[in-house]
Amino acid sequence: MSHPSxxxxxxxxxxxxxxVFDQHIPFxxxxxxxxxxxxxxxxxxxxxxxxxxxxxxxxxxxxxxxxATVLDVxxxxxxxxxxxxxxDDWQExxxxxxxxxxxxxxxxxxxxxxxxxxxxxxxxxxxRSGNKVSVCRMELHNxxxxxxxxxxxxxxxx
Numbered sequence: 026m027s028h029p030s031x032x033x034x035x036x037x038x039x040x041x042x043x044x045v046f047d048q049h050i051p052f053x054x055x056x057x058x059x060x061x062x063x064x065x066x067x068x069x070x071x072x073x074x075x076x077x078x079x080x081x082x083x084x085x086x087x088x089x090x091x092x093a094t095v096l097d098v099x100x101x102x103x104x105x106x107x108x109x110x111x112x113d114d115w116q117e118x119x120x121x122x123x124x125x126x127x128x129x130x131x132x133x134x135x136x137x138x139x140x141x142x143x144x145x146x147x148x149x150x151x152x153r154s155g156n157k158v159s160v161c162r163m164e165l166h167n168x169x170x171x172x173x174x175x176x177x178x179x180x181x182x183x
Contacts (some may be wrong), residue, residue, distance in 0.1 A: 034116070071147075092140055093149040097149065098147070110174050135174060135175050160179050
């Protein structure tokens with residue numbers, strides 16, 4: 026009987042996390058949040074503007090809470106990918122267990138511009154990945170590439 030390789034374990038773990046975040050979290054579905062890319066090199070989370078996401082009816086801009094949610098989702102996904110990439114001897118059960126404890130400890134959002142646009146994409150990068158806690162930086166851009174907001178988040182990963 027052959028055992029899965031490290032790459033296979035890492036890929037399966039990220040695919041499992043992406044499915045949970047993309048398909049099984051009711052709030053994400055309500056917002057219309059989609060994961061476009063999720064691998065050890067990065068994450069892209071997309072949200073398409075709709076009337077229910079407007080926070081300022083006079084300016085017709087994205088609600089700041091939606092912005093913060095997208096950044097938080099990106100941060101959690103980024104932190105977990107950083108954890109998965111931190112070792113090459115993970116067992117699948119160990120990663121599933123870590124996923125159960127994944128959570129936000131703290132997050133700061135800087136709103137740089139009003140949330141104007143039709144499609145917003147969140148990306149992230151790990152600043153520091155520890156055994157139990159990770160720090161990530163997240164960005165949100167509109168389809169014109171305008172930088173709408175960025176965030177810094179601290180996430181529990183174990």
